Every structure is written in C-alpha cells, then in structure tokens.
Amino acid sequence: MAEIEKDQAELIIPPTMPMLPVRDVVVFPYMILPLFVGRDSSIKSVEEALERDRIIFLAAQKNVEEEDPKSKDIYRVGTIAMIMRMLKLPDGRVKILVQGLTRGRVKRYLKRSPFFHLSIDKLDEPEAPKITLEVEAVMRTVKEHLSDIVGLGNLVAPELLQIVEDMNEPGRLADLVISNLGMKVNDAQKILETIKPLARLKRVNELLRKELDVLNMQAKIQSMAKEEMTRSQREYLLKEQLKAIRQELGEGDDFEEEIEDLTGKIEEAEMPEGVEEEALKQLGRLEKMHPDSAESSVIRTYVEWLVELPWSKASEDNLDIIAAKKVLDEDHYDLEKPKDRILEFLSVRKLTAKKKGPILCFVGPPGTGKTSLGRSIARAMGREFIRMSVGGMRDEAEIRGHRRTYVGAMPGRIIQSLKQARTNNPVIMLDEVDKIGSDFRGDPSSALLEVLDPEQNTSFTDHYIALPFDLSNVMFITTANLMDPIPSALRDRMEVLELSGYTEEDKAQIAKRYLIPRQREQNGLKGDDIDISDPALRRIISQYTREAGLRNLEREIGSVCRKVARGLAEGKKKKQIVTAGNLHKLLGPPRFLPETGREENEVGVTTGLAWTQAGGEILYVEASLMKGKGGLTLTGQLGDVMKESGHAALSYARSNAARLGLKEDFLEAKELHLHVPSGAIPKDGPSAGITMATSLISAATGIAVRKDVAMTGEITLRGKVLPIGGLKDKALAAMRAGVKNIIIPEQNRKDLEDIPGPLRKRMKFFFVKHVDEVLAEALVKSPFKEVGKKKQG
Numbered sequence: 001m002a003e004i005e006k007d008q009a010e011l012i013i014p015p016t017m018p019m020l021p022v023r024d025v026v027v028f029p030y031m032i033l034p035l036f037v038g039r040d041s042s043i044k045s046v047e048e049a050l051e052r053d054r055i056i057f058l059a060a061q062k063n064v065e066e067e068d069p070k071s072k073d074i075y076r077v078g079t080i081a082m083i084m085r086m087l088k089l090p091d092g093r094v095k096i097l098v099q100g101l102t103r104g105r106v107k108r109y110l111k112r113s114p115f116f117h118l119s120i121d122k123l124d125e126p127e128a129p130k131i132t133l134e135v136e137a138v139m140r141t142v143k144e145h146l147s148d149i150v151g152l153g154n155l156v157a158p159e160l161l162q163i164v165e166d167m168n169e170p171g172r173l174a175d176l177v178i179s180n181l182g183m184k185v186n187d188a189q190k191i192l193e194t195i196k197p198l199a200r201l202k203r204v205n206e207l208l209r210k211e212l213d214v215l216n217m218q219a220k221i222q223s224m225a226k227e228e229m230t231r232s233q234r235e236y237l238l239k240e241q242l243k244a245i246r247q248e249l250g251e252g253d254d255f256e257e258e259i260e261d262l263t264g265k266i267e268e269a270e271m272p273e274g275v276e277e278e279a280l281k282q283l284g285r286l287e288k289m290h291p292d293s294a295e296s297s298v299i300r301t302y303v304e305w306l307v308e309l310p311w312s313k314a315s316e317d318n319l320d321i322i323a324a325k326k327v328l329d330e331d332h333y334d335l336e337k338p339k340d341r342i343l344e345f346l347s348v349r350k351l352t353a354k355k356k357g358p359i360l361c362f363v364g365p366p367g368t369g370k371t372s373l374g375r376s377i378a379r380a381m382g383r384e385f386i387r388m389s390v391g392g393m394r395d396e397a398e399i400r401g402h403r404r405t406y407v408g409a410m411p412g413r414i415i416q417s418l419k420q421a422r423t424n425n426p427v428i429m430l431d432e433v434d435k436i437g438s439d440f441r442g443d444p445s446s447a448l449l450e451v452l453d454p455e456q457n458t459s460f461t462d463h464y465i466a467l468p469f470d471l472s473n474v475m476f477i478t479t480a481n482l483m484d485p486i487p488s489a490l491r492d493r494m495e496v497l498e499l500s501g502y503t504e505e506d507k508a509q510i511a512k513r514y515l516i517p518r519q520r521e522q523n524g525l526k527g528d529d530i531d532i533s534d535p536a537l538r539r540i541i542s543q544y545t546r547e548a549g550l551r552n553l554e555r556e557i558g559s560v561c562r563k564v565a566r567g568l569a570e571g572k573k574k575k576q577i578v579t580a581g582n583l584h585k586l587l588g589p590p591r592f593l594p595e596t597g598r599e600e601n602e603v604g605v606t607t608g609l610a611w612t613q614a615g616g617e618i619l620y621v622e623a624s625l626m627k628g629k630g631g632l633t634l635t636g637q638l639g640d641v642m643k644e645s646g647h648a649a650l651s652y653a654r655s656n657a658a659r660l661g662l663k664e665d666f667l668e669a670k671e672l673h674l675h676v677p678s679g680a681i682p683k684d685g686p687s688a689g690i691t692m693a694t695s696l697i698s699a700a701t702g703i704a705v706r707k708d709v710a711m712t713g714e715i716t717l718r719g720k721v722l723p724i725g726g727l728k729d730k731a732l733a734a735m736r737a738g739v740k741n742i743i744i745p746e747q748n749r750k751d752l753e754d755i756p757g758p759l760r761k762r763m764k765f766f767f768v769k770h771v772d773e774v775l776a777e778a779l780v781k782s783p784f785k786e787v788g789k790k791k792q793g
Contacts, residue, residue: 011101013080018045019057019106019116023064026188027079028175029100029125037094039067045115046083046094054083057104057120060185071116076106077193080120103192128169129198135170138201145208146177152215156180171197174204183207255291258300259283265307272311275467279306298404305411305465310424314473317425318382319350331376332369333510338362338497342377345475356454361433361478361491364499365729367549370479371431373499377477378427386417391432396442399451401464411464414451414471425473433490434480445487452476452493500728501548501616503756504736507541508534515554523561528575530564532557535580542736543590548616548729560586601707601780604699608691609712609733609742610683611726616733618710620677621688623695628671636676639684645715646674649693652719652771653700660783662700672696687724689715690743690774703779710734711743711778719771723747728754735759743768743777 020042022035037043049056059078061069085097103123111117129135143164150156160180167173178191187207194200266279282303289296318324324346328339338360345358362370371387378385390398401412410416417428436445450456451471459468478494480486502510516532540560545552563586564576578586604623609616634646650672657664674692676683690713698705712730714722723745724730734742746767752760766777776782 011082013101013120013122014053014055016110016117016119017052017055017057017080018048019059019074019078019118020045020049021061021069021074021116022058023061024185026060026179026185026192027058027081027098027100028179028188028192029079029102030172030175031079031100031179032084032097034095034097036089037096038092041068041113041115043094046086046096048115048117049083050086055101056081056083056098057106057118058098058100059106060189064185071106071109071112074116075189075193077123077189078104078106079192080104080122103195123195125171126196128171131168135198135201138198138205139168139170139173142173142177142201142205142208145205145212148212149181149208149215152212152219169197170201174200178204178207181208181211183211259287262286262303262307266303269307269309270312271306275306275311278467279303282306302404302464305415305419306467308419309415309465309469310418310422311469313423314425315383315423317346317349318380319346321346321350324380327380328376331379332373333513334502334506335369335373335499338373338377338499341495341497342380346381356472359452359454359476359478359494361480361494361496362499363480363483363496365501365548366481367547367551368499368501369550370499371429374427374429374477374479377475381427381475383475384421384423384426385429386421386426387429387431388413388417389431390444390448391435392437393444394437394439394441396444396447397463399444399447401462403463404466409464411462414460415462415465415469418469418474424470425475427475427477430476430478432480433478434482434485445490448490449493452478452490498754500726500754501732502550503732503759504538504541505758506756507550507553508537510550511537511541511553511557515550515557519554519558519561523558523565525561525565525568529568530561530576530578532560532578533580536578536583539580539583539590540587543592544587546592556587599707601704603702603704604695606691606695606698606705606778607707607710607737607739608688609710609730610685610688611729616726616729616731618733618737618739619683619688619691621691621695622675622677623692623699624673624675625699626671626673627669630667630669631671633671633673634675635673636678637682638676639682641686642676642684642688645686645689646692646696648715648717649689649696651717652693652715653697655717656719660697660701666700672699686714686722687712689713690721690768690771693771694774694778697775697783698779701779701783703781703783705778706741706780708739709741709743709778710737710739711774713743713745713768713774715771721745721768721770721774727751731755731759731763735763740764741766741777743774745769 020035020037025033025035027033037046045056057078058081059074059076062073062075063069066073079100080102081098081100083096084099087095089095102125104120105123107119107121109116109118146156146164147161150161160176164173164176167176174191174197178188183191191200191203191207194203262283263280266276266283269276269279271279282299286296286299286303289299321343325339325343328342332339341358341360362373364370374387375385393399397412399412399414401415402409411419414428418424418426421428430448433445433448436448438444450460454472457471457474460471461468483491483496520527520530540556541553544556547553560578560583564578567576584590604625606621608619608621610619611617632646632650634643638646653660653662654664654667657666674696676688690711693715694705694711697703712724712727714724716722727744727748728751731742734740740762741764743766746769749767752765766773768774768777
C-alpha cells in the first residue's frame with residue numbers, strides 16, 4: 001500500500017481528461033477492478049486516455065438503465081483513475097483494469113461528443129485525524145460490524161478481514177470497507193462525496209449497522225421457515241428416513257435414484273422432440289416395472305443408449321485453411337488430390353454452414369496411406385476420428401443393428417461409433433469397403449446405401465434405436481484396394497479419389513521425413529546412433545521391397561534399426577552408418593533383383609505392362625511358331641479374359657495375313673505357342689491384347705521386337721486399341737526396368753496428367769488407335785508398306 005501511495009504522489013494529474021460513465025458500481029481511490037466497456041462513446045474515452053497518459057475520470061450514472069447518459073445524468077464527484085491494462089474482446093467490447101487514484105469533481109464539460117472531455121478539480125484527501133478515543137471507537141465498531149456481516153454469510157474475500165484489522169486510517173478504512181460490500185450506488189456515492197475521513201467512517205458505520213439488521217432479520221425468517229415445515233416436506237423427510245433404515249437393514253433400493261438420474265440425463269441430452277418423448281415414455285414404463293424383471297433390464301439398456309448418443313453435441317470445425325493445409329502436409333508427402341478436396345470442403349464450410357459432409361472413397365494399393373490420411377484429415381478439421389473395418393462383414397445387422405425383440409440385441413456399428421466419438425460430426429472411416437461379403441443374414445453393402453447417401457442419411461434409423469438419427473454432419477471416408485468388387489449402386493454414392501503407388505523418389509522422401517524418424521523412436525535410437533545413407537535407402541527400396549505402398553519398406557527400415565539397437569545394447573557405442581556396401585550385413589542378400597529390360601531385339605518376345613494390387617509390373621509375352629497341326633496354345637496360368645485376348649490377336653493376324661506378307665494358310669502345318677513367364681502367378685485382364693498381338697505377328701513374320709519398347713492396351717477383332725487403367729503404375733514399372741518408350745492407347749492421353757512431371761520428362765509415350773501403329777513402332781521394321789506414326793515425346 002505504501003508503494004501505491006508513493007507512485008500516486010509522483011504521478012502528475014492533468015487538469016483535463018476524458019470521462020467514462022460507469023453503471024452499477026462506484027469506484028473508490030486505491031480500488032483495483034476490471035470494467036467492461038461496450039458503448040461507442042465510452043470506448044472512445046478509453047482510447048483517448050490510452051493515447052495520452054492513461055488517466056481517466058470514472059463517475060457513476062444516476063440511472064443505471066440510461067444507455068446514452070447526458071451530463072445531468074452523471075454524478076459530478078467521481079474518482080480519477082489510471083488504466084493499467086486493456087483487452088479487446090471478440091464481441092467488440094473492451095475490458096480494462098483500472099486503479100483509483102484520488103477523488104475529483106467535475107469543474108466544466110469541455111466536450112460532450114463523441115465522448116465526454118472535461119476539466120477536473122482534484123479533491124485531495126485531508127490529513128488523517130489523530131487517533132482519539134472517538135476515532136478508535138468508531139474504527140473498532142466498523143471492524144466488528146464487518147466481522148458480524150461476514151459471519152452471517154455475506155460473500156467477502158477472506159483476506160479483507162486481515163487487511164481491515166491492520167488498518168489505522170479512518171478514511172482509508174471507510175473506502176476499503178464500502179468498496180467491498182456491494183452497497184447500492186446512491187449509498188456508495190454519498191460515501192465518495194464525503195471528504196472528511198471521520199465523517200466518512202461514521203456514515204460507513206451507519207450503513208454497516210443497517211446491513212447487519214437486514215441480515216439478522218433474513219436469518220430469523222429462514223429459521224422460522226424451517227420450523228414451519230409443510231406436510232409434503234414432512235413426508236419427504238419420513239421417506240428419506242425410511243430409505244436410510246432400509247439401507248441399514250441391507251434392504252437398500254437404488255432404483256428410484258436410478259430413475260432420477262436417467263431423467264436428468266434425458267434433459268441434459270438435448271434430444272429432438274420426438275426422441276425425448278419416446279425416452280420419457282420408456283422411462284415411465286421402466287418406473288412401473290419391478291427392477292429385477294427381464295424386460296426392465298432391456299428398457300434400462302435402451303434408455304441408456306438414448307441418453308449417451310450425441311444428438312446435439314458437435315465439435316467445432318477448424319476452418320483455418322492455412323493451418324489445415326499445414327497439418328495435412330506435416331502428416332503426408334504428396335497426395336495432392338485428396339488434400340485439395342479436403343481444403344475445398346473446409347473452404348465451403350467457412351462460407352456456409354449448411355454444407356453436408358462429403359462421402360469420399362480412397363482407392364489404391366495397400367500401404368499407400370489411405371487410413372493414415374483419414375486420421376490426418378480428422379486432425380486438420382479438429383474432429384474426432386473413428387475407424388471401422390467392414391472387410392469380411394456379412395451380417396446386415398452390423399450396420400443397422402438388431403431389433404430389441406432379440407436377446408442380446410445391440411445397435412449397429414454406425415451408432416456405436418457415434419457413441420464412442422461423443423459428437424455427431426466425427427470423421428468415420430469405413431476400411432476395406434471392397435471386401436464386404438453377403439450371405440443369408442443380409443447384404444451389408446445394401447445397408448450402407450442409406451448411410452452413405454447425403455439425401456437419405458439425415459434420418460438414418462437403426463433397428464435397435466428405432467428412431468431417426470441425423471448422419472448428415474458425419475464425414476464418411478471409405479477405403480478400398482479395388483473398385484471392381486464394390487457394387488455399382490454403392491460406388492455411385494461415393495466420390496472416388498485414387499491413391500496410386502509411389503515412385504522411388506517419393507518413397508525415399510517419405511522414408512526420410514516419416515519412416516526413419518518413426519522407426520528410430522520406436523526402437524529407442526537417437527539421431528546420432530544411426531545414419532542411413534541415400535544409396536542404402538534406395539537399395540532397400542529397389543532390392544528389398546517390391547510394392548506400391550510403404551509397409552514393407554517401413555518393416556525393412558525397422559529391421560535395420562533393431563540390428564543397430566542390439567549392437568548398442570551389447571556395448572557398441574560407435575555410430576552405425578548404413579551404406580549400400582554394408583546393407584547386406586543387416587538385411588541379408590537382396591530379395592529382388594532389379595527389373596531389367598531385354599538385352600537384345602528378339603523375335604516373338606514383347607515387353608508388356610501389367611497392373612497388380614501391389615502396383616505396376618513388366619510382363620514378357622513370348623510366342624513361338626513350330627510345326628504342328630495348326631492352332632494356338634496358351635500357357636502361363638492365364639485367366640479367361642487374357643486367353644480371349646490371345647485368340648482375338650490370332651484372329652486379327654489371320655484376317656490380315658495378306659497385308660502382313662503371310663500365306664492365308666500359314667497355320668495349317670504349324671502351331672503357335674504363346675507363353676507368359678512366371679507361370680506360378682495367375683494373370684488376367686484385357687490390357688495385354690496388343691502385347692500378345694505383337695508377339696504373335698513377330699513370331700509369324702520373323703521380324704524382331706524392339707527391346708526398348710513396352711506397351712499396354714486392349715485389342716478388338718478389327719485391330720482397334722481400347723483404353724486401359726493404372727497408367728501411372730505401369731509407367732513406374734517401365735521406368736524401373738529401364739524401358740523409356742511406352743505405347744499406350746490414344747484415349748489414355750488424358751491420363752498423362754496423373755504421372756509426375758519428372759517421370760513424364762524421362763519417358764517417351766506413343767499414342768495409338770490401331771494395331772498397325774503398334775506394329776510400326778514395336779517391330780524393328782514394319783511389315784506394312786506404309787504406316788503412319790503418331791507419337792509424342
């Protein structure tokens with residue numbers, strides 16, 4: 001307190017200053033309190049004070065309900081104060097922390113708009129009177145009254161009594177007591193306007209005595225009310241006593257408490273009107289039943305499910321687009337299309353709150369980051385994330401739930417997920433949606449039609465709950481390895497985003513940024529314990545893994561880290577540097593030899609490109625012409641579609657024998673054998689059509705096939721080349737094999753945008769519409785007299 005007085009003594013009070021009218025409170029000298037300022041004129045007064053010397057005059061309004069007070073509506077005596085802190089609130093108001101300095105009186109209003117600016121007469125505190133018997137008696141009386149008021153339940157800060165007990169200045173004591181008791185504005189204003197310390201303290205004593213009389217009367221009334229207990233109160237007391245007696249006898253019954261608890265939860269759940277009505281109806285049935293009956297257990301469980309569902313609880317979306325993009329980029333490298341789609345959704349939500357949650361489907365090989373991307377999306381949006389695997393699901397009740405008539409009935413997994421999330425707008429990921437089964441118990445994929453349809457899921461009805469639940473706020477994300485097994489009706493309801501395999505450069509970047517640090521942490525290694533060089537990392541990618549995703553790559557990196565961790569555990573303190581030269585000591589010999597192209601141009605051997613669930617692969621198709629009785633032999637464990645492509649290729653060659661320089665009966669005494677190596681691996685699909693045709697025609701004409709060309713495309717009997725899928729993965733496979741010339745269908749020209757720019761620059765693509773163009777590019781010399789070439793580098 002002495003420091004505050006010293007600061008105030010050194011502070012120069014200006015003769016003019018802005019004024020802030022205050023409501024509901026009278027500010028006294030040395031009083032520190034926060035004020036919320038909302039009126040425009042008041043905010044301008046605060047700003048004016050802050051721009052000058054932070055000094056402002058605080059005067060109370062005579063009428064607290066007056067929104068635009070005039071000078072006549074404001075008391076002329078107030079407190080000169082200093083603004084210690086200021087904070088602007090989101091709703092436009094300003095919060096200030098002020099400290100009263102000294103009393104002041106309005107001398108003259110200099111300006112009334114846009115804020116009050118006035119000249120002030122400073123009212124200095126008179127010198128404290130000597131402590132006479134009268135002064136001492138009044139001070140003791142005030143302190144005793146204050147102690148009695150606190151004892152009667154008036155909420156006063158505990159430390160106030162100690163401060164008051166140690167205070168020996170009458171004026172300061174009066175100001176301190178009156179400022180902490182919350183008196184009426186007019187009573188407090190009278191105290192403020194009383195300048196003489198002893199007179200001020202006597203007025204405070206009178207107010208305290210009146211307040212003490214009121215509190216004593218209030219306590220007396222409450223005591224009388226308790227004595228005059230009504231009949232209903234006595235019955236309640238007797239019931240409580242009876243309950244206590246039963247509990248003492250071991251016959252306690254918590255059933256009524258359970259009913260009361262469920263009633264309170266129903267009110268807190270903020271259910272829709274129809275749902276709350278059903279919940280109260282079921283609760284009423286439960287209250288009339290015996291608590292140990294089987295049906296009461298069913299109803300009790302049902303009501304508990306209703307109150308625990310998030311009917312109106314939703315998490316607030318993070319609509320900061322820059323921050324969301326940062327989170328997505330932190331968690332995943334590349335994957336631009338899915339990231340852009342999520343940012344587009346958040347941008348729309350920022351402009352309108354009526355946007356329904358999208359239904360996304362991530363399709364791609366295993367290990368390409370589909371599930372982790374969903375988790376990252378939930379983190380970026382600030383929503384709860386729930387993962388639900390539907391692979392192998394065969395029972396429709398897994399989605400819609402069981403009817404309550406069955407023993408052990410439960411809600412479906414959608415409702416269970418919402419209960420787990422505790423919000424009605426989580427991100428729910430349905431994993432392996434392409435592996436849903438069906439049997440006599442129903443078809444789960446058909447049940448998902450309602451869940452994943454934004455026009456229907458606003459009133460999704462679970463068989464167990466039997467009440468509509470709004471799923472339109474939920475963001476559903478499904479994942480699949482293949483699109484073909486997904487029913488067309490279900491596929492139509494989803495927005496498909498393809499996550500193709502990663503290039504070797506992508507895998508290296510992801511390993512450096514995410515996989516190596518994660519495995520190092522999981523295996524207890526520090527940054528200076530292990531260093532995996534770039535050549536070693538690329539060798540792990542190319543010779544120890546063969547996949548479109550990253551799972552096996554992370555396993556191999558984890559294996560390297562475990563070997564190093566073992567060395568450290570055995571006492572080896574030296575930092576382990578993993579190079580391409582010593583990698584085999586940690587992981588053994590390479591599991592996969594690098595894919596290599598053919599060493600020379602060969603007759604009847606063509607390099608094809610195939611797509612598998614693990615990404616793209618190169619495929620050699622071999623054809624041989626030999627003596628026989630005519631016909632075509634197909635080997636290599638080929639599927640029906642691939643066999644049909646072989647027969648279509650042969651039919652094209654026979655129907656164009658004259659143009660190819662062959663006799664029309666060239667197969668009567670000979671036989672063609674078409675073989676696709678790696679015979680233990682099943683193969684199927686139409687995209688090997690032009691590859692088979694090239695091998696057959698090469699074997700029949702004796703013209704060799706170029707070793708630096710790979711191809712993919714479906715063939716028709718008329719020789720037309722039809723489009724294929726998986727172009728990016730097939731191009732990656734060709735690059736790994738060192739083949740830089742690729743023949744693809746003309747209709748796949750648009751798909752070049754999906755291939756990374758660096759890869760496009762390193763490869764040469766030939767776009768063809770007919771097999772004649774394929775043969776012109778693939779064979780070392782054309783079997784035709786004139787065939788136009790159409791290519792693009």
